[in-house]
Amino acid sequence: MSLNLALSTALTGLLTSQEAMNSVSSNIANVNTAGYTRKTYNPESVVLAGKGAGVQAGQITRHVEQGILDDMRQAKGVFSQLSTTNDFMSRIQDIFGTTSDNNSLSHVVNDLSEQFNLLGLETDKGNQADEVVRAGQEVSNKLNLMTQQIQALRTDADNQVSSVVGQVNSILDSIDSLNDKISLATATNNTSTADLLDKRDMQLNALSQLMDITYYERESGAVSVFTTSGVTLVDNQPNYLSHTPLSSVQPWDSATDGFSGITVAGQDITSQLRSGKLKGLVDVRDGELNNLQSQVDELSQTMMDKVNQVHNRGTSFPSMQSEYTGTRTFIDSSTQRISINNSAADTAIVVFNSDGSQKASTTLRSVMGDVVNGGAATGGPVTIDQLATNLTSWLQSSNGANLAGATASVDSNGHFTVSLNGSGYGLAFRDQTSSVPGSATSDLPISFDPTNSGGAFQAYQSDSGFANFLGLNDFYTTNEQPNWMMQSDILPADYTQVGSSVMNFMTTDDSGAVVNHSLTLANGFSLQDIANRINNDTVLQGKAEIRASVVQEGTGYRLRIRNVNGNELSITGKSANDNYFAALGLQPAATGTAGWMQVNSSLQFNPSEVSRGIAQYNTDTGQFYLSAGDNANANDMSRLFSGVQSYDSAGGMTTGSLTFSDYAASIISGTSSRATTVEGTLGYQSSLAQSLEQKNASISAVNLDEELSQLMVYQQSYGAAAKVISTTKQMFDILDSIL
Numbered sequence: 001m002s003l004n005l006a007l008s009t010a011l012t013g014l015l016t017s018q019e020a021m022n023s024v025s026s027n028i029a030n031v032n033t034a035g036y037t038r039k040t041y042n043p044e045s046v047v048l049a050g051k052g053a054g055v056q057a058g059q060i061t062r063h064v065e066q067g068i069l070d071d072m073r074q075a076k077g078v079f080s081q082l083s084t085t086n087d088f089m090s091r092i093q094d095i096f097g098t099t100s101d102n103n104s105l106s107h108v109v110n111d112l113s114e115q116f117n118l119l120g121l122e123t124d125k126g127n128q129a130d131e132v133v134r135a136g137q138e139v140s141n142k143l144n145l146m147t148q149q150i151q152a153l154r155t156d157a158d159n160q161v162s163s164v165v166g167q168v169n170s171i172l173d174s175i176d177s178l179n180d181k182i183s184l185a186t187a188t189n190n191t192s193t194a195d196l197l198d199k200r201d202m203q204l205n206a207l208s209q210l211m212d213i214t215y216y217e218r219e220s221g222a223v224s225v226f227t228t229s230g231v232t233l234v235d236n237q238p239n240y241l242s243h244t245p246l247s248s249v250q251p252w253d254s255a256t257d258g259f260s261g262i263t264v265a266g267q268d269i270t271s272q273l274r275s276g277k278l279k280g281l282v283d284v285r286d287g288e289l290n291n292l293q294s295q296v297d298e299l300s301q302t303m304m305d306k307v308n309q310v311h312n313r314g315t316s317f318p319s320m321q322s323e324y325t326g327t328r329t330f331i332d333s334s335t336q337r338i339s340i341n342n343s344a345a346d347t348a349i350v351v352f353n354s355d356g357s358q359k360a361s362t363t364l365r366s367v368m369g370d371v372v373n374g375g376a377a378t379g380g381p382v383t384i385d386q387l388a389t390n391l392t393s394w395l396q397s398s399n400g401a402n403l404a405g406a407t408a409s410v411d412s413n414g415h416f417t418v419s420l421n422g423s424g425y426g427l428a429f430r431d432q433t434s435s436v437p438g439s440a441t442s443d444l445p446i447s448f449d450p451t452n453s454g455g456a457f458q459a460y461q462s463d464s465g466f467a468n469f470l471g472l473n474d475f476y477t478t479n480e481q482p483n484w485m486m487q488s489d490i491l492p493a494d495y496t497q498v499g500s501s502v503m504n505f506m507t508t509d510d511s512g513a514v515v516n517h518s519l520t521l522a523n524g525f526s527l528q529d530i531a532n533r534i535n536n537d538t539v540l541q542g543k544a545e546i547r548a549s550v551v552q553e554g555t556g557y558r559l560r561i562r563n564v565n566g567n568e569l570s571i572t573g574k575s576a577n578d579n580y581f582a583a584l585g586l587q588p589a590a591t592g593t594a595g596w597m598q599v600n601s602s603l604q605f606n607p608s609e610v611s612r613g614i615a616q617y618n619t620d621t622g623q624f625y626l627s628a629g630d631n632a633n634a635n636d637m638s639r640l641f642s643g644v645q646s647y648d649s650a651g652g653m654t655t656g657s658l659t660f661s662d663y664a665a666s667i668i669s670g671t672s673s674r675a676t677t678v679e680g681t682l683g684y685q686s687s688l689a690q691s692l693e694q695k696n697a698s699i700s701a702v703n704l705d706e707e708l709s710q711l712m713v714y715q716q717s718y719g720a721a722a723k724v725i726s727t728t729k730q731m732f733d734i735l736d737s738i739l
Contacts (some may be wrong), residue, residue, distance in 0.1 A: 005597050016307065034199055034202070035201065035202035036198055036199055037062045037064055037201075038700060040060065044116065048373075059622055060194050062198070062700070063139070064201075064699070064700055065696065065699045066586045068692060068696050068699065071695055072689065072692040072693055072695075072696050073205060073209075073213075074208070074275070075685065075689040076205070076208060076209050076693075077208045077209055077211075077212055077275035077276045078685050079209075079682070079685045079686055079689045080209040080275070080276055080277045081275050081277065081280035082280065082685050083280070083682060084280030084284065085283060086675075086678050086682050088284045088288065089288065089675035089678050089679075090152060090675065092153070092288075092671055092675070093204035093671070093672065095146075095149045095153075095217065096149075096671065098668065099256060100629055100667040102663075103142075104665075104667070104668065105139075105143070105146065105664040105665075106664040107143050108139050109660050109661045110661045111138065111207055112132070112139050112230050113660075113661065114135075114639030115131045115132045115134075115136075115640045116456055116637040117127070117632055117638040118131070118632040119132050119612060119631070120612075120635040120638055121631070122614070122632065123612045123629055123631045123634060124628060124629065127258075129610040130607045133603055133610060134606060136476070136599045136603075137599045138598045139303075140476065140598045140599060143296060143299075143594040144594065144595055144596075144597065146594060147293065147296065150251075150293045151250065152294055153284075153289055154285050154289045155245075155246065157248075157281045157284050157285040157289070158259060158281075158285055159245045160250060160296060161245065161262065161278060161281045161282065161285070162244070162245040164277050165241045165242070165243045165278075168210050168241050168278075169240045171203050171207045172233055172238035172239075173238055174203045175203050175207070175223065175238070175565060176238045177205070178199055178200040179200070179221075179222035179223060181196050182196045182197065182220075183220040183221050184221060185221070186221040187478065199541045201265075201661045208276065209276060209277060210276045210277050210278055211227065211275075211277075211278045211279065212227065212273065212275040213226065213227060213228065213233065214226050214228055214281070215641050225360070227269055227272060227273075228272070229269065229272035229274075231264050231265075231269055231272070232264075235494065239264050240264070241262055241264055242262070242263045242264075243263070247473045249285075250592065250596060251293050251297065251590060251591050252485065252560070252562065254290070254549060254551040254560075255551075255552075256551060257547060257551070258551040259285070259286075259657060260440065261486075262278065266718050268344070270282060270553050274680060284537065286329065286552065288674070290651070291553065291554060291651030292651060292667070292671060293591075293594070294553055294591070294650040294651030294701075295651040295652075295653050296594040296667060296669045297590040297591055297592065297593045297596070298647055298650035299647075299660065299667065300590065300593040300594040300597050301593045302646075302647055302648075303476070303660055304476040304593065306640055307637070307640065307647055308468060308474040308475055308476055308477055309465055309638050310466045310633065310636050310640050311473055311610075311633070312467040312471075312476040313430075313431065313441070313443070313636070314473075314611030314612065314633025314634075315426070315473070315613065315614065316352075316608060316609045316611055316612055317356050317426075317612070317626040317628055317630070318356070318628055319606070319609055319625070320354070320425070320426025320427075321427060321473070321609055322419070322420040322421075322422065322423065322424075322426055322427060323419045323420065324416075324418045324419075324470075324473065325411070325414045325415050325416075325417045326416040326471040327415065327470075327471030327474050327477050328416065328469065328471045329413065329414040329415060329483065330384050330415075331507060331508060331570060333383065333388075333410040333414065333416075334384075334385045335383060336448070336449065336451075337381040337382060337383050337448075337449050338382065338446055338469070339379060339380035339381040339382075339446075339447045339449075339459065340364070340368075340379035340380055340444065340447075341445040341446060342379070342444070342445050343379070343460060344434045344435070345431070345432065345433055345434065346364055346365050346434065346444070347363060347364040347429055347431050347432065347467075348429070348432065348437065348624065349364060349367065349429055350427070350428050350429075350615050350624045351401045351403065351425050351426070351427055352426040352428065352625075352626055353644060354424055354425070354426075356626035356627060357623070357625055358623040358624045361624055364466055365393055366394075367377055367390045368382045368386075368387065368390065369390075369467070370390040370393060371481065372390075372397045372399050373397075375390075377435070379524065380457075381406075381447075381449070385410060386407050387408075388408040388410055388416065391408035391595065392406070392408045395407070395408065401425075403421065403425065405423070405452075406418075406419065406420045406423065407419050415471075415714055416470045424648035428495070428614075428624075428626070429466055429467040429613040429615075430614060430624070431466060431467075432444075435724075437624070438617025438618075438619060438623065438624075442469070444465055444466045445467040446462065446463045446465070446466060447459035447462055447463060448460065448461040449461075450506060450507040450570035450572060451504040451516070451572045452503070456519050458575055458576040458642060459576045460572040460576050468715070473611065474600050475611075476597055476599060477600045477601070478593060478596035479596050480566060480596050482588060483568050483569055483570065483588045484562060484566045485588070485589040486561045486562070486569060486587065487551075487558045487560040487587070487589040487591065488527070488558050488559040488584040488585050488590060489585030489649075490553055490558055491556055491557055491585075492557075493556070494526075495527055495557070496525065496526050497521055497522070497523060497525040497526075497529075497583075498523065498583065499580040500520060500521060500573060500581040501520075501573055501578055502518055502519070502520055502521065502573055502574035502578070503518065503519045503521060503530075503572075504516075504518050504570075504573070504574070505517045505546065505569070505570070505571055506569075506570040507546065507568060507570070508567045508572075509544060509567075510545075510565055510567075514633065515539070515543050516543040516731070517537070517539045517540060519533055521533065521581070526561045527550045528550050530548065530559055531549055532548075534548035534561060535547065535548055537559075544563065545563060545564040545565055546562070546563060546564070546569070547562055547564050548561045548562075554650075554652035555653055556649075559584060559586070560589065562589075571586055590648075590650070591602050611633040611637075612630060613630025613631060613632050613633055614632050614633055615628060627721035637730075641659065641660055643659065644657040645657065645738075647663060652670075653667075668720065
């Protein structure tokens with residue numbers, strides 16, 4: 001070997017050892033740096049003309065096990081999802097408390113039950129009616145507050161979705177920028193890419209905790225990132241996510257109707273998310289909280305229906321009602337018709353004197369047939385306007401109640417109203433098994449044709465109790481139209497329509513004009529097909545502003561149809577016996593009821609009008625009467641609260657028979673149970689993620705003992721190369737002196 005070659009070889013050894021020590025020093029310096037992976041310096045021998053010519057720097061490699069890294073990212077994504085869910089479940093627990101709390105929903109329901117019980121025992125104490133109204137309003141206030149809190153949490157979740165979308169977009173920018181730098185470094189081979197790869201891995205780690213991703217590395221060193229469902233997030237450039245949060249969320253807002261979708265290049269990926277914080281937020285917003293709202297609404301709707309049905313059977317005394325305004329809204333009272341769905345049953349309509357004695361009485365059948373003007377008693381059908389006109393005739397006629405100025409009509413809001421014109425008399429209704437005065441009480445079966453257009457009467461809807469059908473003496477009301485939104489039963493995801501059918505729509509537009517329209521449903525239509533059929537119809541979209549959507553609830557789906565303006569909406573099939581249409585189970589939606597429920601304003605103003613008794617019949621006098629000591633209705637109400645009721649499936653809670661209080665308690669206990677389950681699953685996922693993180697760290701993290709050992713090796717190598725150089729120099733000096 002020549003002296004020049006020896007010097008050159010030693011110099012490469014010196015420089016290579018120096019680079020190796022720099023690499024080791026960097027490892028030691030970054031031992032606590034997050035995301036840093038151990039780097040290994042790989043020297044390579046130099047061969048010229050088949051002879052060794054020293055050493056050169058090879059590629060600096062990272063200690064990374066890609067399989068473990070992928071598993072860790074997936075585990076952390078699921079952990080982030082569960083952690084988000086657990087956070088919201090904890091907040092729900094803090095808000096709603098436990099069933100044993102004095103202000104819990106079940107507690108205030110029990111209090112209302114107790115107040116009705118006391119009213120039955122103390123009908124002569126006026127302040128007890130005040131207590132009933134107070135307790136009733138406390139229940140509705142509690143339900144109102146729960147709705148507000150649930151929707152506030154959904155609003156927060158939706159806003160967080162928007163915030164996370166911003167974080168995702170920032171990460172996509174960083175990955176794209178690092179891709180460019182890595183590709184350039186790889187192409188020029190002038191700079192190590194190891195540190196850039198560390199930074200990119202950190203970004204991928206962060207991204208995987210926000211949403212589920214897949215990725216692969218190209219030959220250029222750049223990485224392409226996709227959603228698990230295959231939507232491109234980063235390739236040649238980033239594709240940003242988009243989401244616009246709602247300023248406030250309503251109970252009927254869903255991922256398919258109301259919320260802005262999470263989109264990538266115009267494609268909605270909301271339903272395609274599999275893990276990560278975004279998935280957790282969407283699940284909480286559209287799943288956990290939505291299901292909880294559905295359960296609260298089901299309790300509210302069932303309580304309203306049952307309480308109102310019993311309250312409408314009764315009346316108050318000595319304070320009597322001379323004016324009634326119903327809560328049912330009639331879209332077109334000139335064509336919508338009712339009929340008594342029984343050949344014998346009837347309703348006694350009685351006007352009382354101030355002392356509780358009868359002034360005049362008639363029956364609903366007589367009013368339907370306008371007997372006072374020579375007609376014949378009939379069970380109908382009659383239009384709502386005809387009913388109002390005939391009742392007015394009886395109230396004013398000398399052959400009837402003989403009350404000048406007394407009227408019955410349908411007001412501008414579509415509500416049936418009755419007024420005795422402040423005459424000092426009272427009016428009450430008594431459903432009976434027959435038209436015979438004083439026959440046994442029994443709710444009158446009423447049939448209703450809500451979309452009638454002048455053809456044959458169709459009994460599309462049924463109700464129990466004449467006053468209850470009109471909502472004349474409701475205890476609970478809402479401040480919204482009760483039937484502005486319809487929804488189907490909870491149906492399986494693969495539900496399809498069997499046979500063709502028809503949907504008849506009746507509603508009003510913003511000008512108040514009645515809109516009648518029909519759509520044909522083809523055989524094999526799915527829920528989404530039906531929704532699309534409605535949303536693509538120009539009449540329903542142009543005039544009626546009807547919107548349809550398919551929403552998930554529990555483990556199934558509902559078809560939801562609503563009038564966007566909140567106007568009354570009726571939907572029927574091609575006939576009352578349309579089994580294909582009936583399979584949908586369309587009915588007025590309970591959605592949002594808990595947020596609007598309140599004690600009837602007339603009772604809040606005058607609690608003495610709370611029903612205590614019913615119109616009694618004296619067989620000796622052959623007349624009806626009212627008694628201040630009558631507690632029949634108050635006792636019925638107390639029994640209602642102590643008895644079990646049936647509920648529809650709602651928010652994952654199956655149908656069953658529970659008292660109002662027990663159902664309220666089951667909502668809270670069910671939420672608590674779900675929170676406990678999430679917390680337990682989160683604990684397991686946390687252990688799994690930590691285990692994989694430790695496994696990854698054992699491979700990728702810097703070990704100080706190993707690095708110090710390597711440093712000593714490279715120091716000795718450096719010293720050896722330096723010794724060769726100094727020896728070569730001496731040889732050059734000797735050679736120079738000889739020459």
